[in-house]
Amino acid sequence: MGLTTANLDVRAVRLEVSDGIGTLVLSRPPVNALDTAAQRALRRAAEEAAERPDVSAVILHGDAGRFSAGADIREMAGMSAADMTVWAGQLQGAFSAVADIPKPVVAAVNGYALGGGCELALTADRRIMADDARIGLPEITLGVIPGAGGTQRLTRLVGPARAKEIIFTGRALDAAEALAIGLVDQVVPAERVLQEARAWATRFVGGPALALRAAKQAVDLGGGTDLRSGLEIERALFAGLFGTEDRLEGMRSFVAEGPGNARFTGR
Structure with missing residues (x-):
């Protein structure tokens, strides 16, 4: 580009x-x-x-x-x-x-x-x-x-x-x-x-954009609160990623081809 x-x-x-x-x-x-x-x-x-x-x-x-x-x-x-x-x-x-x-x-x-x-x-x-x-x-x-x-x-x-x-x-x-x-x-x-x-x-170009976003939110939001609240933030973000195409591709690729071969789309 x-x-x-x-x-x-x-x-x-x-x-x-x-x-x-x-x-x-x-x-x-x-x-x-x-x-x-x-x-x-x-x-x-x-x-x-x-x-x-x-x-x-x-x-x-x-x-x-x-x-x-x-x-x-x-x-x-x-x-x-x-x-x-x-x-x-x-x-x-x-x-x-x-x-x-x-x-x-x-x-x-x-x-x-x-x-x-x-x-x-x-x-x-x-x-x-x-x-x-x-x-x-x-x-x-x-x-x-x-x-x-x-x-x-x-x-x-x-x-x-x-x-x-x-x-x-x-x-x-x-x-x-x-x-x-x-x-x-x-x-x-x-x-x-x-x-x-x-x-x-x-390193992040072509990566799982939604998972990266969730990881950043979990650390930043959770770091400003108590452990119990932080764990709840993490749980909600983790579960939400199971509705993404990137999660499906990441796990499909891991099972079929091993780690590091997923082709993420950011959806």
Whole structure:
């Protein structure tokens, strides 16, 4: 399948689709800061990636050797508390749209992912980081706290003690430390970040899309509740997949040909 570009504000975010993989590219020089227009473009691109049947997995990536320096501080500086009540909701909504993409999502973190950039990376299912990149939540140095999910998603990922230390100090972590504490999942040379992200995403092209969606929902929804409720979520999603064509094909193929030979259609 050839390369296409979504009809979005390409000055801020663009969705590129090639060979079953959608890449959400942050492109707002010089640091890919996410102002209001970029946030809206991000939300639209995420929603389109979620809906398009020709997208099996999604990559988050930044142009010009940088992931994102986060929200646009110049735009935020003149806002009142009332302004921010509305603006923060829009920002969280854009990031939640990425987190809610019902397909595998990988962040290819290049250069730096700071503030909102880090929070955006946290919405992904997997994070691959360049060995020379930096990641962190410096909002405390501005007299505020992370407002796009950082206090919540980071805590669930690395635990409350580590999350507090990172948020309280506002320091940037190098790739080795980020990997050691589980903030990222893989560290590679900078020139291979996008390549490795694409290799991971390619694994899901032609895969059982409905089962992948259910698996992501089970982990994400179940992880935010108690065990009993999580098990009920899992049970319902598991049983529901028995009404799909992919389940019939997967089990038929396994019995007839052994594992790994199913031809899924996403239905």
